[in-house]
Amino acid sequence: MALQDSNAERRNLTVLSVSIIIYFLADGALINDIVRLQIINVEFQQPEILAYFVWGLLIWFCFRYWLQNKSSWREPLISDLTSSDSCSPIYYNHLVKRFGLGDDYSLSTFDDRHWVKLSKKQSGFVSFQHVYKEDSGKQKIDTLPVETFSDRIIIIRCIVDLFFKQPTLSGYFVPYFLFMWAICLGVKSAL
Template sequence: MAIQDSSPERRNLLLISLSFIVFILGGASTPTDEVRLQVISVSFSRPEVLIVIAWLLFFWFLYRYWVVNRSVFSKEFREEINRMRDKRFFRSFIEDSIGHPLAPQVAVKQPKETGMIIEWLRWHEGCLKAFVMEKALNRQDLGSIQGQGPVDGGLRETVSLSGFKGWSVALRLVVACIIEQPSFSSYIAPYFLALFAIVLGVNEYVL
């Protein structure tokens, strides 16, 4: 069955990793005398050479996947974690930290309304930080915030998710991002599968 994947490097790495995992966990082995390819009538009296070549091919696919995708995950994950700033538990943490309520996400449209907005959420200096500022709000007819303009002299504050409570909130955000957004499963999960195949291979052929 063909695996449909827009990234050929990811598809190749997944297929060869799964092949090794199934081969080793399934207890498969190569014959000690020879391996014969019936279609082209070629036989191999040293099947261990095929295993070495297969592992070289595995590491080539792993290298190609790393080269092509090494900067993609960090870029997409930054964008995804920023979209997590509307989570209710995170908004509650920010409100407790700044001592002011944030502008409600849905409310009655009011003239000249101002409110506290989480402008961005991102990693900075090894810590997850959020920038909060007071803005003039423009709302759609249903009350959701459509656009904002800064308030002169309004409150502006950078909140670091540090300490026990801050790190626990940051961990919840990361877990929610991993579950709800695609970049982790698209770019990091293949590394775990490849690592599992390597560990099985070391245990099978080295130890």
């Protein structure tokens, strides 16, 4: 079965990391000191050189993946945070209290003309917004920064929720997790 991925660096890092993980978890070992390739008639008398090559290749794939994708997750994450309906139940009650609107906008002037949401800030991350209409019908926006501990916990809960529901973060970070797992298994077996 071929692993189809439009990102070649992610695919290479993932396949090699998973191969190393499977090798160590399945207690893989070379039967003797001679490694043969059946496709062409080649014998390797020093298989440790092949192991060094595989570890070097794994590090090279990780480096290439990092170079190609080092900031590719931030903008889609902010877009997912500000547009995802799955985060609304997480932050709704917190923002209603934070803006002093009472439970279900009971302290607001017009119950049907208000909503709270996450919004992208000029500096690049998110802020909290309360959008409503004044008596004149003009739209007004109040903005609060993410500054308290509970604000940060709400944002982290939204990010964790998105990690499992959207491919933005998981698609970026899972190859790094697999890389670190492969490295840890290799170090453990060497000790």
